[in-house]
Every structure is written in C-alpha cells, then in structure tokens.
Amino acid sequence: MSNVAVSVNDVAKRYNKHTVFKNVxxxxxxxxxxxxxxxxxxxxxTLLRIIGGFERPSSGNIVIFDKNVxxxxxxxxxxxxxxxxxxxxxxxxxxVIWALMMxxxxxxxxxxxxxxxxxxxxxxxxxxxxxxxxxxxxxMKQRTTIARALALHPQILLxxxxxxxxxxxxxxxxxxxxxxxxxxxxxTTILVTHDINEAAKMATKILVFCPNxxxxxxxxxxxxxxxxxxxxxx
Amino acid sequence: MKVFQKNKYQLRxxxxxxxxxxxxxxxxxxxxxxxxxxxxxSQVIYTTWIELTTGSLFVMxxxxxxxxxxxxxxxxxxxxxxxxxxxxxxxxxxFYNIIAPAMNSIPxxxxxPLVIMWIGIxxxxxxxxxxxxxxxxxxxxxxxxxxxxxxxxxxxxDNINLGIFRKxxxxxxxxxxxxxxxxxxxxxxxxxxxxxxxxxxxxxxxxAGGLGYFININxxxxxxxxxxxxxxxxxxxxxxMEYAIFSKLDKLLKKWGMKNE
Numbered sequence: 001m002s003n004v005a006v007s008v009n010d011v012a013k014r015y016n017k018h019t020v021f022k023n024v025x026x027x028x029x030x031x032x033x034x035x036x037x038x039x040x041x042x043x044x045x046t047l048l049r050i051i052g053g054f055e056r057p058s059s060g061n062i063v064i065f066d067k068n069v070x071x072x073x074x075x076x077x078x079x080x081x082x083x084x085x086x087x088x089x090x091x092x093x094x095x096v097i098w099a100l101m102m103x104x105x106x107x108x109x110x111x112x113x114x115x116x117x118x119x120x121x122x123x124x125x126x127x128x129x130x131x132x133x134x135x136x137x138x139x140m141k142q143r144t145t146i147a148r149a150l151a152l153h154p155q156i157l158l159x160x161x162x163x164x165x166x167x168x169x170x171x172x173x174x175x176x177x178x179x180x181x182x183x184x185x186x187x188t189t190i191l192v193t194h195d196i197n198e199a200a201k202m203a204t205k206i207l208v209f210c211p212n213x214x215x216x217x218x219x220x221x222x223x224x225x226x227x228x229x230x231x232x233x234x
Numbered sequence: 235m236k237v238f239q240k241n242k243y244q245l246r247x248x249x250x251x252x253x254x255x256x257x258x259x260x261x262x263x264x265x266x267x268x269x270x271x272x273x274x275x276s277q278v279i280y281t282t283w284i285e286l287t288t289g290s291l292f293v294m295x296x297x298x299x300x301x302x303x304x305x306x307x308x309x310x311x312x313x314x315x316x317x318x319x320x321x322x323x324x325x326x327x328x329f330y331n332i333i334a335p336a337m338n339s340i341p342x343x344x345x346x347p348l349v350i351m352w353i354g355i356x357x358x359x360x361x362x363x364x365x366x367x368x369x370x371x372x373x374x375x376x377x378x379x380x381x382x383x384x385x386x387x388x389x390x391x392d393n394i395n396l397g398i399f400r401k402x403x404x405x406x407x408x409x410x411x412x413x414x415x416x417x418x419x420x421x422x423x424x425x426x427x428x429x430x431x432x433x434x435x436x437x438x439x440x441x442a443g444g445l446g447y448f449i450n451i452n453x454x455x456x457x458x459x460x461x462x463x464x465x466x467x468x469x470x471x472x473x474x475m476e477y478a479i480f481s482k483l484d485k486l487l488k489k490w491g492m493k494n495e
Contacts, residue, residue, distance in 0.1 A: 072392045085386045089408045103394040134491025
C-alpha cells in the first residue's frame with residue numbers, strides 16, 4: 001500500500017469569474033489527521049467535498065491511495081454537519097448495520113457484531129442501540145453517524161464541522177471519542193472546523209485559509225494556536 | 235379509572251355523539267319532524283342492516299369500491315410516470331408546474347359535460363372524473379416530497395455507491411412517506427367525493443349501480459331511511475380507511491419522529 005493516503009495537488013475552485021481558493025496542496029500519511037480552518041465562505045467545505053468526489057475542482061487533482069478521485073466512493077466517507085444524517089426510520093444500530101450490509105457483502109449476523117463494536121467504540125451504550133435518531137441527543141446522533149462511517153472501513157474520513165452543534169462538554173467528549181476511534185482503526189481524517197482549539201487538539205497538520213486568500217499549511221506544534229490566530233487576524 | 239382519565243376528551247366527544255343520536259331519536263319518534271324528512275336513527279340502522287344482509291346495498295358498495303380502487307390505481311400509476319418524466323426533463327417540470335395547479339382547481343363535476351361528450355356515460359367516465367380529482371393533487375405532493383429528501387441522504391447513498399433500486403426502496407421511499415401519506419389522505423377523500431358525486435349524476439350504468447346510485451334512486455322514491463343508510467355506509471367506510479390505514483401509518487411516522495404528536 002502507498003505511504004501517501006491523500007494527495008491534494010494544486011487544487012483550485014472557481015465559480016464563474018470568482019476564485020474561491022487556489023494553489024491548495026498537501027499530502028497525508030495513513031492515520032494522519034488534518035484540520036482545515038478559516039472564516040465562513042472561504043471554501044473549507046468545498047475543498048472537503050472535492051476531496052470526497054462530491055464536487056469537481058476547477059483545476060488540480062486529488063489522489064487517494066494512488067487512485068484519482070472522480071466521484072464519491074466508499075474509500076472516503078463524508079460526515080456532513082447537522083444532525084440530519086441518520087435515517088429516522090431505522091434505530092441507531094440498524095442505521096449502522098444497513099450501511100454496512102449495503103456497502104459490503106457481509107452477512108447480517110456479522111454486520112450486527114461489527115456495528116455493535118463500532119457503536120461501543122464511539123461510547124454509545126447498549127441501551128441506546130434500539131433508539132430511533134429522534135430519541136438520541138445531538139452528541140449521540142453525531143457519534144452514531146461517525147460510528148456508521150468508521151464501520152464501513154473507509155481509508156479516509158471526511159468530517160465537516162461534526163461537533164459544531166454540540167455544547168462544550170459534549171463536544172470535548174465527542175472529540176476524544178472520535179480521536180481514539182480514528183487512531184484505533186488507523187483512519188486518515190480530514191476535519192473542517194471553525195474552532196482553533198479543536199483543530200489544535202485533533203490534528204497533526206492544519207491548513208489555514210487566510211483572509212488574504214492565501215492557504216498556509218502548518219504542522220501542529222505547541223505554538224500552533226498562536227500561529228493560527230496570527231494568520232486569521234484574530 | 236386511569237383509562238377514562240387518559241381518554242377523557244374522547245369520552246366526552248363520544249357522550250356528545252350519543253346525546254345527538256338520542257335527541258334525533260326522540261324528536262323523530264315524537265313526530266316533531268316528518269318521517270319523509272328525517273326518519274328515526276334506529277330505523278336507519280335497521281334499514282342499513284336489512285339492506286346489507288338481504289338487499290343490494292352490499293353489492294353496490296362493492297361496485298363503488300372496485301371503481302374507486304381502479305381509479306386510484308390508474309391515478310398513482312400516472313402520477314409515478316409524470317414524476318419520473320419531471321425528474322428527467324426540467325422543461326416538462328416547468329410545464330407541469332403551470333398546468334397542475336390550473337387543472338387541480340377544476341372541480342370534477344365541472345368537467346362532466348366534456349366527459350359525457352368525449353367518453354359517454356359508462357364506467358370509464360366515472361373513472362376519468364375520479365382520476366382527474368386525484369391525479370393533480372397527488373402528483374404535486376409526490377414532486378414536493380422528492381424535493382424535500384434531505385441532501386445528506388442522497389450524498390450518503392452516493393458515498394456507499396448504492397444502486398438506484400436500493401436507493402428508491404430503502405432510502406427515498408421511507409424518506410418521502412410522510413408526504414405520500416398526506417397526499418394519500420387528500421387523494422382518497424377527493425376520490426371518494428368524486429365517485430359518489432359522479433354515481434349520483436350518472437346513475438346506473440346498464441343494470442349496475444353503485445352507492446351514489448343507491449342514494450339517488452332512493453331519494454327519488456322518497457325512502458329517506460335508505461338515503462341515510464347510504465350516507466351511513468359512506469361515513470363507515472371513511473372511518474375504516476382512517477383507523478385501519480391512515481392512523482396506523484401516522485403511528486409509524488410518529489414512532490420514527492417523522493410526524494409531530
């Protein structure tokens with residue numbers, strides 16, 4: 001297997017004459033996490049969607065484990081923001097089982113075992129397995145969505161502000177749980193966030209969309225928070 | 235005791251209905267209202283029982299229901315075809331968005347002279363009128379429901395490379411179910427009104443008449459108990475549809491959190 005999980009090569013996105021971003025390049029090794037941070041409307045989510053194959057870049061290309069990204073695939077699972085991602089007609093456990101059975105050739109009994117394991121990894125208790133999404137809290141819904149994504153064994157996990165709607169305490173808890181689960185399953189993660197502390201806490205690399213249109217790639221070190229603040233003029 | 239407390243409003247409503255029925259019975263039995271205008275409630279119930287067990291009412295109700303099912307099946311099939319074309323062609327969708335509200339505003343009975351001229355007064359005419367009353371409304375609901383499918387569902391199904399059949403069966407259909415149920419309720423009530431109206435106007439087709447014909451022919455002979463029997467059957471069928479089908483679907487949607495209490 002290649003030593004480079006994701007390679008973003010000189011990607012740019014334009015709508016008519018408006019350039020959203022340009023010259024975005026970075027590489028990630030398997031298991032690494034990168035946080036993409038910047039002001040609203042700078043193109044963070046657009047870049048994430050391009051990496052996932054949901055949108056086409058205006059120029060440049062994305063390579064995931066030596067394969068050019070042309071369309072969405074099981075290799076890179078997107079977890080969008082908001083709490084509307086689980087199917088309301090399925091319980092938490094059934095949401096994961098169904099996705100697993102649809103995406104792979106696994107048998108129901110095996111899918112159930114795998115799904116239970118991932119839900120437990122994401123700190124969803126057994127008593128909540130049979131609850132419908134509307135009966136779960138916001139944090140539990142997000143963790144179930146991420147458990148569903150991880151259960152599919154993606155090479156890349158694309159997280160679009162997954163903790164934005166959570167209160168501070170639940171957010172901290174969810175961040176820790178997701179970090180542990182990603183580490184455990186060696187998943188390369190790309191996280192879009194508004195939160196400088198979240199980026200510094202979760203990522204090994206940080207891509208900053210600066211207000212002047214430049215894009216800076218930082219390695220996460222002790223003084224990352226200060227550097228991000230400086231780049232964002234906060 | 236707890237059961238009564240829990241359902242106290244339903245219990246009060248039931249008592250109110252009982253009071254109305256008792257008043258109806260007393261007023262008519264005392265001769266305050268002539269029998270040819272309003273027969274006693276007990277007489278209506280007795281006539282309904284006799285007509286259902288020995289008379290032709292049962293067969294007539296069956297005939298009406300068969301026509302209703304035929305018309306609804308045609309309407310749903312046409313709706314599905316229209317929705318499919320609308321999904322494929324934006325020009326057709328724009329055309330449909332103009333034509334559907336216009337057609338939907340025409341009452342079935344207003345088309346009666348045209349239908350008689352074009353189709354005649356057979357069974358096909360009744361089916362045509364019912365299809366007209368259902369098709370536009372139901373298609374509008376279907377189109378709205380498709381545009382209301384959350385983007386996240388579509389993206390996730392694309393993400394796991396789900397086939398189109400599975401997408402429709404496992405994701406899109408349950409996702410649009412609340413809209414379909416709402417559309418079905420309106421479609422069924424409109425169909426029911428149209429079919430009874432059309433049967434009253436067209437009367438018997440050959441020797442076969444439906445529930446509307448039963449009501450109309452008895453009105454002509456002044457058999458008000460039989461007229462009210464027909465009306466009672468309409469009420470009962472409406473209640474059966476509500477409690478046997480729609481309330482169960484509503485319960486399911488509430489369980490999934492897709493419908494408010």
